Each structure stands twice: as C-alpha cells, then as structure tokens.
Amino acid sequence: MPAPANIVWLDEVNWNSEGLVPAIAQDINSGKVLTLAWMDREALYLTLQKRQAVYWSRSKQRLWHKGEKSGHTQLVKEIYLDCDKDAVMLKVIQTGGIACHTGRQSCFFHRLENNCWIEAEPVIKNPKDIYGNDSSWSK
Amino acid sequence: MPAPANIVWLDEVNWNSEGLVPAIAQDINSGKVLTLAWMDREALYLTLQKRQAVYWSRSKQRLWHKGEKSGHTQLVKEIYLDCDKDAVMLKVIQTGGIACHTGRQSCFFHRLENNCWIEAEPVIKNPKDIYGNDSSWSK
Numbered sequence: 338m339p340a341p342a343n344i345v346w347l348d349e350v351n352w353n354s355e356g357l358v359p360a361i362a363q364d365i366n367s368g369k370v371l372t373l374a375w376m377d378r379e380a381l382y383l384t385l386q387k388r389q390a391v392y393w394s395r396s397k398q399r400l401w402h403k404g405e406k407s408g409h410t411q412l413v414k415e416i417y418l419d420c421d422k423d424a425v426m427l428k429v430i431q432t433g434g435i436a437c438h439t440g441r442q443s444c445f446f447h448r449l450e451n452n453c454w455i456e457a458e459p460v461i462k463n464p465k466d467i468y469g470n471d472s473s474w475s476k
Numbered sequence: 477m478p479a480p481a482n483i484v485w486l487d488e489v490n491w492n493s494e495g496l497v498p499a500i501a502q503d504i505n506s507g508k509v510l511t512l513a514w515m516d517r518e519a520l521y522l523t524l525q526k527r528q529a530v531y532w533s534r535s536k537q538r539l540w541h542k543g544e545k546s547g548h549t550q551l552v553k554e555i556y557l558d559c560d561k562d563a564v565m566l567k568v569i570q571t572g573g574i575a576c577h578t579g580r581q582s583c584f585f586h587r588l589e590n591n592c593w594i595e596a597e598p599v600i601k602n603p604k605d606i607y608g609n610d611s612s613w614s615k
Contacts, residue, residue: 441559
C-alpha cells in the first residue's frame with residue numbers, strides 16, 4: 338500500500354533524485370549507531386505506522402521490513418530529521434541485540450587501525466543460525 | 477592535493493556512482509549523533525591525515541573542512557566502515573559543542589511528534605554570532 342498523497346510531514350522531507358533519504362538507526366539505550374539504510378516515502382510512512390523500521394532495499398529494489406527474516410526488528414521510539422531535511426535518524430530498541438546481517442551488534446564493525454580496516458566487534462550469532470540456508474540475507 | 481592512488485584501505489570503500497559515501501559523525505563522549513555528510517576519496521584521506529572531519533560538500537561542490545568558517549571542527553578519534561563498506565562513521569570530539577549550522581548541538585533536531593516535525597533542540601549560539609554576515613554557511 339503506497340503512502341497516501343499530501344501528507345505534509347512526508348512532503349517536507351527532501352527526497353533525493355531517486356526518491357530516497359539515508360536513515361541512521363541508533364540504539365536508544367546504549368547510544369550505539371547500528372545501521373545506515375535507505376528509505377523512500379512509503380518506507381518512512383510505514384515505519385511510523387508499524388513503529389518498526391521499514392527501509393527501501395537498493396539491492397533488492399523493494400521495501401524491506403528489517404527483521405522480516407531474522408526477527409531482528411528495530412522498534413522505533415523516536416524519529417528525527419536533520420537541518421537540511423535530507424537525512425533521517427531513528428532511535429530504536431534493537432530486537433535480539435543484533436542489527437547486522439553478519440550477526441554483530443552493529444553494522445559499523447570495521448575500524449581503521451594503521452591503514453587497515455580491522456574487525457572490531459565480535460559475531461554474537463552465526464548468520465547460518467539466524468537465516469538458515471537462505472543466502473539472500475547477504476544483500 | 478588528491479589522495480594518492482593505490483591506497484588499499486581507500487580502495488576497499490564502496491564509493492557510489494558519484495564517488496561518494498555517507499559519513500555519520502557521533503560524539504565520542506555523549507554518543508549523540510551529530511551530522512550526516514558526504515565524503516569522496518580525498519575527503520576521507522584528508523580526514524585521516526588531519527584527524528579532523530573533511531567532507532565533500534554537494535551544495536558547494538568542493539571539499540569542505542568542517543569548521544573552516546565556524547571553528548566548529550570535528551576532531552576525529554575513530555573511523556568506522558559498515559558491513560557493506562558503503563557508509564562511514566566517525567567518533568569525534570565536537571569543538572564548541574555545536575555541530576549544526578543553525579547553532580544547535582546536533583543537526584538532527586527535528587523530531588516527529590503527532591505528524592509534525594518539531595524543533596526539539598535549543599539553539600546554543602545564534603548563527604550570526606558564528607558566521608557574521610557571511611550567509612554561505614546556510615548551504
């Protein structure tokens with residue numbers, strides 16, 4: 338179901354030429370930055386309706402209710418927009434404590450150390466134990 | 477000075493079709509999400525060299541050393557890359573405690589309340605007292 342037309346707060350967002358904005362998810366309790374994904378108008382509308390993060394998957398080219406396969410939904414407590422109105426930030430409770438498809442708490446687990454990206458966070462759960470044999474999670 | 481070619485850690489970033497990635501800045505002490513801006517290869521290289529955030533300004537179409545006019549530089553303590561290697565996150569100390577050109581602590585000051593974006597953070601310093609009569613800061 339597309340978002341209804343003429344919703345002022347949605348129209349106020351400065352969608353890019355593809356109709357998207359980047360959306361940061363931050364853990365409302367720990368403050369940890371979990372994910373950066375993309376939303377179109379409908380995804381942001383559905384995020385408010387469901388109080389769970391819904392994104393536009395650029396790889397799948399469809400709406401993506403985060404956690405639809407893993408169960409690792411993001412329960413949305415607050416929704417912010419930046420000064421230029423072209424970036425969204427969600428404060429969320431991360432179901433299962435795992436936001437990343439690699440089984441880590443956060444997607445931002447590569448840290449630059451001595452000119453190398455090192456893996457700075459542990460895998461909490463093996464992706465195979467999250468997704469089974471379905472490899473489509475990897476995109 | 478362009479970033480030297482063949483720097484492996486820069487080559488590992490998945491730059492978009494415009495050669496850019498979104499870059500989040502988070503206050504390393506408070507955990508507050510301050511800004512979302514964009515970096516090209518040179519901006520990320522210079523960010524590491526200077527230990528201060530350098531972005532690619534899409535409105536100015538040039539490199540933008542954050543704080544170059546305001547003095548509100550972002551001192552970069554850690555640099556992260558996400559699982560897909562197409563988004564950067566910086567942990568920073570925000571000089572002056574003001575990241576936003578509106579004089580607020582964070583750019584993410586519009587909060588959605590009852591289907592309206594409300595201004596949820598105070599202006600700490602009047603932009604005119606930061607930038608004087610130079611209005612180019614507004615973009």
